[in-house]
Amino acid sequence: MALADPLGAGLPQSDRLRAFGIVALNGMFDEMDANGVLRQAVELLPGDIAIVSSFGADSAVILHMVASIDPGLPVLFLETGKHFAETLDYVETLSRHLGLTNVRALRPDPEDVRRFDPNGDLWETDPDSCCHIRKTEPLDLALAGFGGWVTGRKRFQTADRGVLPHFELTSDDRIKVNPLAYWNDSDIAAYRKAHDLPEHPLYAEGFRSIGCASCTSVVAEGEDARSGRWRGRNKTECGIHFDVNARIARPLPVAEATVFSNGRFIADPWRDWAEGDAADGVRYTHVPLPVFLEHRETFLKNPHPLGLLVAPGDAIESVAGDLGRFASVAIAFPAFTDGRGYSTARLVTERYGFVGEVRAVGDVLIDQIRLMRRCGITAFVVAHEPTRAALADGRLGDLPVYLQPVGRDEVPVGSRRFLRRAGPSA
Amino acid sequence: MYRYDEFDHGFVKARTEEFRDQVERRVAGQLNEDQFRPLRLMNGLYLQLHAYMLRVAIPYGTLSATQMRRLAHIARTYDRGYGHFTTRQNIQFNWPRLKDVPAILDELAGVEMHAIQTSGNCIRNVTTDAFAGAAADEVIDPRPVAEIIRQWSSVHPEFTYLPRKFKIAITGAPNDRAAVKFHDIGLMASANAQGEIGWAVHVGGGMGRTPMIGKLINGFVPHADLLAYLESILRVYNRYGRRDNKYKARVKILVHEEGLDAIRDQVEAEFEAARGGVLTLPQTELDRIAAYFVPPEFAEVATEFDLEVERRRDPAFARFVENNSFPHRQPGYASVTVSLKPVGGAPGDASAEQMDVLADLAKKYSFGELRVSHEQNIVLPHVAISDLRDLHAGLVAAGLATGNIGSITDMIACPGLDYCALANARSIPVAQELSRRFADPARQKQIGPLKIKISGCINACGHHHVGHIGILGVEKKGTELYQITIGGDATEQASIGTILGPGLSAEQVPGAVETLVDTYLLARASPEESFIAAHRRLGDAPFKEALYGSR
Numbered sequence: 020m021a022l023a024d025p026l027g028a029g030l031p032q033s034d035r036l037r038a039f040g041i042v043a044l045n046g047m048f049d050e051m052d053a054n055g056v057l058r059q060a061v062e063l064l065p066g067d068i069a070i071v072s073s074f075g076a077d078s079a080v081i082l083h084m085v086a087s088i089d090p091g092l093p094v095l096f097l098e099t100g101k102h103f104a105e106t107l108d109y110v111e112t113l114s115r116h117l118g119l120t121n122v123r124a125l126r127p128d129p130e131d132v133r134r135f136d137p138n139g140d141l142w143e144t145d146p147d148s149c150c151h152i153r154k155t156e157p158l159d160l161a162l163a164g165f166g167g168w169v170t171g172r173k174r175f176q177t178a179d180r181g182v183l184p185h186f187e188l189t190s191d192d193r194i195k196v197n198p199l200a201y202w203n204d205s206d207i208a209a210y211r212k213a214h215d216l217p218e219h220p221l222y223a224e225g226f227r228s229i230g231c232a233s234c235t236s237v238v239a240e241g242e243d244a245r246s247g248r249w250r251g252r253n254k255t256e257c258g259i260h261f262d263v264n265a266r267i268a269r270p271l272p273v274a275e276a277t278v279f280s281n282g283r284f285i286a287d288p289w290r291d292w293a294e295g296d297a298a299d300g301v302r303y304t305h306v307p308l309p310v311f312l313e314h315r316e317t318f319l320k321n322p323h324p325l326g327l328l329v330a331p332g333d334a335i336e337s338v339a340g341d342l343g344r345f346a347s348v349a350i351a352f353p354a355f356t357d358g359r360g361y362s363t364a365r366l367v368t369e370r371y372g373f374v375g376e377v378r379a380v381g382d383v384l385i386d387q388i389r390l391m392r393r394c395g396i397t398a399f400v401v402a403h404e405p406t407r408a409a410l411a412d413g414r415l416g417d418l419p420v421y422l423q424p425v426g427r428d429e430v431p432v433g434s435r436r437f438l439r440r441a442g443p444s445a
Numbered sequence: 446m447y448r449y450d451e452f453d454h455g456f457v458k459a460r461t462e463e464f465r466d467q468v469e470r471r472v473a474g475q476l477n478e479d480q481f482r483p484l485r486l487m488n489g490l491y492l493q494l495h496a497y498m499l500r501v502a503i504p505y506g507t508l509s510a511t512q513m514r515r516l517a518h519i520a521r522t523y524d525r526g527y528g529h530f531t532t533r534q535n536i537q538f539n540w541p542r543l544k545d546v547p548a549i550l551d552e553l554a555g556v557e558m559h560a561i562q563t564s565g566n567c568i569r570n571v572t573t574d575a576f577a578g579a580a581a582d583e584v585i586d587p588r589p590v591a592e593i594i595r596q597w598s599s600v601h602p603e604f605t606y607l608p609r610k611f612k613i614a615i616t617g618a619p620n621d622r623a624a625v626k627f628h629d630i631g632l633m634a635s636a637n638a639q640g641e642i643g644w645a646v647h648v649g650g651g652m653g654r655t656p657m658i659g660k661l662i663n664g665f666v667p668h669a670d671l672l673a674y675l676e677s678i679l680r681v682y683n684r685y686g687r688r689d690n691k692y693k694a695r696v697k698i699l700v701h702e703e704g705l706d707a708i709r710d711q712v713e714a715e716f717e718a719a720r721g722g723v724l725t726l727p728q729t730e731l732d733r734i735a736a737y738f739v740p741p742e743f744a745e746v747a748t749e750f751d752l753e754v755e756r757r758r759d760p761a762f763a764r765f766v767e768n769n770s771f772p773h774r775q776p777g778y779a780s781v782t783v784s785l786k787p788v789g790g791a792p793g794d795a796s797a798e799q800m801d802v803l804a805d806l807a808k809k810y811s812f813g814e815l816r817v818s819h820e821q822n823i824v825l826p827h828v829a830i831s832d833l834r835d836l837h838a839g840l841v842a843a844g845l846a847t848g849n850i851g852s853i854t855d856m857i858a859c860p861g862l863d864y865c866a867l868a869n870a871r872s873i874p875v876a877q878e879l880s881r882r883f884a885d886p887a888r889q890k891q892i893g894p895l896k897i898k899i900s901g902c903i904n905a906c907g908h909h910h911v912g913h914i915g916i917l918g919v920e921k922k923g924t925e926l927y928q929i930t931i932g933g934d935a936t937e938q939a940s941i942g943t944i945l946g947p948g949l950s951a952e953q954v955p956g957a958v959e960t961l962v963d964t965y966l967l968a969r970a971s972p973e974e975s976f977i978a979a980h981r982r983l984g985d986a987p988f989k990e991a992l993y994g995s996r
């Protein structure tokens with residue numbers, strides 16, 4: 020049951036699931052957007068998710084959505100051996116109607132049935148155990164092969180609207196998806212009508228919640244016992260409790276070495292300093308500031324174009340007098356949350372008057388670029404794909420106005436008020 | 446009040462559009478949660494235990510009736526019909542849906558409000574005295590300078606990814622009602638030798654797990670240089686503040702570890718380079734902004750009640766006037782605090798209906814202006830004394846007339862274990878039980894001013910460090926216990942409470958508070974000596990002994 024996603028390979032299973040940001044997922048969808056939820060689930064766990072359906076009165080809705088996404092998705096049906104004949108018919112007719120091609124009937128272990136329910140009357144004496152062998156065990160077994168499953172659970176019965184989320188993370192590290200969490204009876208009815216979905220044959224006879232034939236009269240009790248046990252497996256309601264400090268895979272490195280400069284991507288003439296490089300011979304290389312200081316005399320004699328790499332903790336003051344030696348200053352942003360580079364950039368450009376290229380390297384995202392530009396950074400080495408795409412489209416994320424003067428050129432002009440400045444027209 | 450010009454409007458509109466785009470990219474999966482988190486945080490959107498929470502900035506706590514009405518509308522339309530006013534003079538909505546957030550931001554932008562920088566590691570909403578521009582003891586109205594700081598700090602490109610959040614408070618009165626010494630930077634009006642007004646700058650105050658009182662880094666910075674000075678502090682902090690440990694990342698730790706003198710040297714060196722530059726504030730600009738804050742057109746009105754007569758006629762009203770009104774600089778007027786601490790309620794919560802009522806009353810009796818106090822109450826800053834009775838009647842009808850401001854039941858309590866994932870113990874039930882114990886107004890009056898503050902854990906959202914009596918939820922081997930502190934003070938006489946002894950159970954806490962109060966009542970030099978004054982004179986010993994016996 021390997022996750023097909025490359026995300027966080029090497030992390031333990033639960034961390035990978037947490038990395039999906041379950042809590043955040045729950046905020047992403049309109050309450051009624053069952054289809055969106057379902058699609059997202061299928062995308063999250065390609066080939067690794069199953070739909071559990073009772074083929075009861077309400078099941079047509081979610082199965083119809085499943086069919087529209089991928090009729091080959093596995094649909095698990097608990098064939099307890101105790102169903103109404105009408106239900107078994109309905110499994111056939113509905114599957115055919117929707118074109119579902121992967122409906123799997125989960126049957127109890129014959130050995131269990133022989134041992135615990137030889138006469139088929141266990142439901143009368145001990146419905147919990149009956150459910151256990153006919154539902155819980157087969158379902159557990161089947162779900163062991165999946166990273167997540169989709170249920171048709173709805174929350175409209177419960178008063179508290181915080182109870183049942185779209186996505187949950189169960190204690191056994193599976194994603195449980197409840198696309199219909201916010202739907203009520205009339206939503207279901209309306210959908211069924213709109214899509215002209217075949218009705219469970221018993222629905223017309225007044226059955227609303229249809230389970231095993233033997234227990235439908237006592238369905239409330241039987242169902243409660245079962246669902247209580249299901250809930251027991253994740254009784255911490257884990258899904259909504261996880262912190263989202265999930266580890267997320269780093270963006271993939273870009274294949275081609277390009278730098279965004281003057282409004283477009285160009286081949287990057289610069290390279291990084293490497294172990295074994297010679298201070299007197301390298302060219303077009305960003306030399307780390309401590310390396311430069313260590314071999315300062317030699318570097319100053321090197322006749323080739325050189326760049327300087329400034330890490331967040333480096334004291335830019337220590338090379339203030341030498342900045343003129345460099346054609347490019349690269350400011351490292353090892354994590355976009357580390358804002359020290361903004362101060363470095365302003366010092367380099369505003370205080371020390373450096374006029375060459377100032378580039379940002381590292382974890383550069385589109386939402387930081389306008390801040391970086393205002394601090395004097397003019398070129399960007401970007402790995403994050405969507406950011407590259409946005410830059411290539413000329414979407415630089417600039418705001419039209421700024422409320423404070425920053426940088427060499429951002430002084431109040433003309434009649435404009437103090438602190439105000441129109442944004443770059445670019 | 447300040448009114449947006451085309452720049453402010455353009456700025457907020459652009460930010461709303463930008464965030465709408467970010468939300469869309471998040472939904473489309475182009476941004477993962479790690480990448481989205483700092484972006485949503487900069488737009489005030491938190492992820493809590495159950496749902497998103499949107500925190501809306503109320504700059505320096507000032508609101509118009511129109512804005513209050515819009516907040517009520519948002520509470521009703523996008524939330525569950527209420528909002529929560531915080532100790533940071535903000536309002537929080539606890540149940541917005543991600544896809545609705547851009548629409549909410551549009552609604553806010555329509556009344557010149559936003560949620561920018563109410564979270565994230567940036568410069569947060571500037572806070573000030575809730576009585577600013579009205580208080581009789583004020584040296585200078587701090588709001589124009591607060592507004593200028595707001596503008597300067599809005600999406601400041603250099604200071605958007607600081608080591609940690611950064612809070613600035615400012616007061617123009619010698620009696621500090623903005624707890625400026627418990628902020629990263631605290632500004633207090635001061636005068637130089639020539640008698641000019643400027644700002645005394647404190648740095649490195651804060652609460653949390655390591656409470657610190659802000660230290661005076663510069664006793665007088667003129668208006669003109671203030672922004673350059675602030676930028677110098679921020680730059681030193683941005684460059685050298687610790688980033689290796691979230692709990693040691695606030696500027697208070699930097700100041701503590703490096704020493705005030707070392708930090709001052711660095712700041713002064715920066716300031717030397719920055720002073721006289723583009724951030725120099727022209728007097729004309731200060732005047733221009735100050736013009737937005739000119740006092741309203743006060744009427745010549747009757748100035749006083751005979752409280753004795755009122756007391757006999759309507760004791761509740763007399764109590765309300767005594768406790769909830771504050772001296773105004775304009776004769777015939779008062780500032781009125783509306784308590785959001787009813788007996789048994791959650792401190793700071795207001796329903797949409799109550800917000801509407803407050804807006805109406807502000808319109809009728811306070812020139813359409815309201816304030817949010819950092820003690821989670823609402824202030825109507827300019828009420829004619831002759832209108833007090835009508836105002837009180839309106840508040841009674843809305844269930845907002847609790848006359849307990851400054852008294853023992855005007856508590857601050859954090860959400861605690863009932864709502865907060867980090868909590869060790871419950872806060873609100875403790876507050877509720879205390880408010881019942883001390884519900885008798887006569888007893889409240891006998892006790893006088895006493896601030897109880899309750900936090901459910903060491904993060905100190907309930908400001909227990911500065912409670913005259915502080916209550917802190919701790920956990921020992923799975924049971925909820927409470928530590929009692931005494932002697933904290935958030936005012937200009939800032940002090941941090943000291944722990945009296947081992948933790949107590951929830952059942953013991955009300956009794957312990959009664960013991961402390963009784964000890965005070967017996968020991969006070971006169972009925973005029975307040976609890977905190979008595980504690981300052983007597984020290985911990987008598988209280989400790991009363992609570993834990995002598996050893």
Ligand code: SF4
Binds near residue numbers: 099101231
């Ligand atoms: S519903 Fe009844 S018959 Fe079906 S498995 Fe449960 S107890 Fe057995």
Ligand code: SF4
Binds near residue numbers: 861906907
């Ligand atoms: S003090 Fe602790 S318990 Fe209370 S709100 Fe803050 S983090 Fe939560």
